[in-house]
Amino acid sequence: MKKLKRSSRLVEMTQFLLSRPHTLVPLTHFADRYGAAKSSISEDLAIIKEVFEDEGTGELLTLAGAAGGVKLIPRLSKQHALAFANDLCAQLEQPDRILPGGYLYLSDLLGQPAMMNEAGKIFATAFANRQIDVVMTVETKGIPLAYATGAQLNLPVVLVRRDHQVTEGSAVSINYVSGSQKSLHTMSLSRRAMREKSRVLIVDDFMKAGGTIQGMVDLLAEFDAEVAGVGVLVESGEVENEERLLHDYISLANLTAVDSRSKQITVKLGNYFDE
Amino acid sequence: MKKLKRSSRLVEMTQFLLSRPHTLVPLTHFADRYGAAKSSISEDLAIIKEVFEDEGTGELLTLAGAAGGVKLIPRLSKQHALAFANDLCAQLEQPDRILPGGYLYLSDLLGQPAMMNEAGKIFATAFANRQIDVVMTVETKGIPLAYATGAQLNLPVVLVRRDHQVTEGSAVSINYVSGSQKSLHTMSLSRRAMREKSRVLIVDDFMKAGGTIQGMVDLLAEFDAEVAGVGVLVESGEVENEERLLHDYISLANLTAVDSRSKQITVKLGNYFDE
Incomplete structure (x- = not known):
């Protein structure tokens, strides 16, 4: 487990998601990795989602529920x-x-x-x-x-x-x-x-x-x-x-x-x- | 010019650098893009550099001077x-x-x-x-x-x-x-x-x-x-x-x-x- 500040966590999560397009990543993966609450991870993902959508990088799909998580769908505008x-x-x-x-x-x-x-x-x-x-x-x-x-x-x-x-x-x-x-x-x-x-x-x-x-x-x-x-x-x-x-x-x-x-x-x- | 919070800026800069390995990016590129002081951009880059080096993604080289900037050298540990x-x-x-x-x-x-x-x-x-x-x-x-x-x-x-x-x-x-x-x-x-x-x-x-x-x-x-x-x-x-x-x-x-x-x-x- 790595304790990181939000700023470092955002850099790492961005990189992680970009290298795994069309792959479902459970929220618990990030929560466990950083020893952070799921609510903090969700806030991080909301920031990443907004930038990816503004930039035309892709869509960050959020799937709710037990089998849920996030998935990056690359979409070039x-x-x-x-x-x-x-x-x-x-x-x-x-x-x-x-x-x-x-x-x-x-x-x-x-x-x-x-x-x-x-x-x-x-x-x-x-x-x-x-x-x-x-x-x-x-x-x-x-x-x-x-x-x-x-x-x-x-x-x-x-x-x-x-x-x-x-x-x-x-x-x-x-x-x-x-x-x-x-x-x-x-x-x-x-x-x-x-x-x-x-x-x-x-x-x-x-x-x-x-x-x-x-x-x-x-x-x-x-x-x-x-x-x-x-x-x-x-x-x-x-x-x-x-x-x-x-x-x-x-x-x-x-x-x-x-x-x-x-x-x-x-x-x-x-x-x-x-x- | 886009005014972004540091958190969003970090996501965008990470993505920008990852998609341009071995390419010199002048600090002024980021400073102009975000309307931010070079000192703030340098702080952002220091955070990204630390994560990239910890994660074994690569080295973020900083070249000083008028022709300076940053360059991502991918290095898999x-x-x-x-x-x-x-x-x-x-x-x-x-x-x-x-x-x-x-x-x-x-x-x-x-x-x-x-x-x-x-x-x-x-x-x-x-x-x-x-x-x-x-x-x-x-x-x-x-x-x-x-x-x-x-x-x-x-x-x-x-x-x-x-x-x-x-x-x-x-x-x-x-x-x-x-x-x-x-x-x-x-x-x-x-x-x-x-x-x-x-x-x-x-x-x-x-x-x-x-x-x-x-x-x-x-x-x-x-x-x-x-x-x-x-x-x-x-x-x-x-x-x-x-x-x-x-x-x-x-x-x-x-x-x-x-x-x-x-x-x-x-x-x-x-x-x-x-x-």
């Missing part, structure tokens, strides 16, 4: 999310991103842990009220985003591989058609990776027609699992609507046009910001 | 690191991890964001005093570890690919021999990914003879870059010392024997815990 997405769009429009074939170089953005963590908070906010068991992505570039989202939701991450690896044990493989190139690919998931009937949040860095994500959806069917939501950082709007395989998803930015000749990239906010 | 590594070792010893060929299934552990973040904090602690520009890993399973480390050190992550991808632009490829199987592989890194003369912290989930990490070291030479350190989550001690390609690294766990027949896995603490 729309205002913060919008500032993030506007900055993302501005960076996506830098003309030197254009690669041969009209592809965009994104690895510098995806390589910034703080940016991935911020995007993960937005997905965690968007999907906070869904019933989700695991976050899923397919290697490679969506991985940091999936982990950032999983960390905020306090959920494990399941990684779909492009090839079957010896380190994954027995696996289920499927073929899928990548919509943008109409080419056939394989993806596989270890049998051990996921329980049957899991509810799955799919996260990826980029989506064009949605063939890769549709592949993950098909793979879920093999595990008798269900899609609980789909979040992508950037979608390409350069797709005819009838070509799009997937319609229920959230995107943070929308790449509307890439003109290799004039070196012009046009980006708008993703559908998460639609009214 | 040896005691916390040891608790983490002991738990990791216990989980690694579960007999049902053994796969055909004596490989171990690790994806359930690597799929836990909180565990990766904890390991990342240990690497950030171990390498806090090195001069580092980027964290590097090769796809796939070391990626969450590299991002967790990068987040704690406030550094970008550079991802080496197994194949050359259209979305990476022009790239440098090398061949390397994977020591455990003596087989030849390719890895490649986008030319844009890293500045010349960068100082690089290499992070990976698993190392046996060290061929893959040696591959990354060779790739660095192509960029005129330097190794600033190497951290692996699990090393395999089932390697003769003369077979080991790499000698200067930190590991958190050491897999000393895997006996497929008796289903026995023996693990000890990694060399980070050597005295």
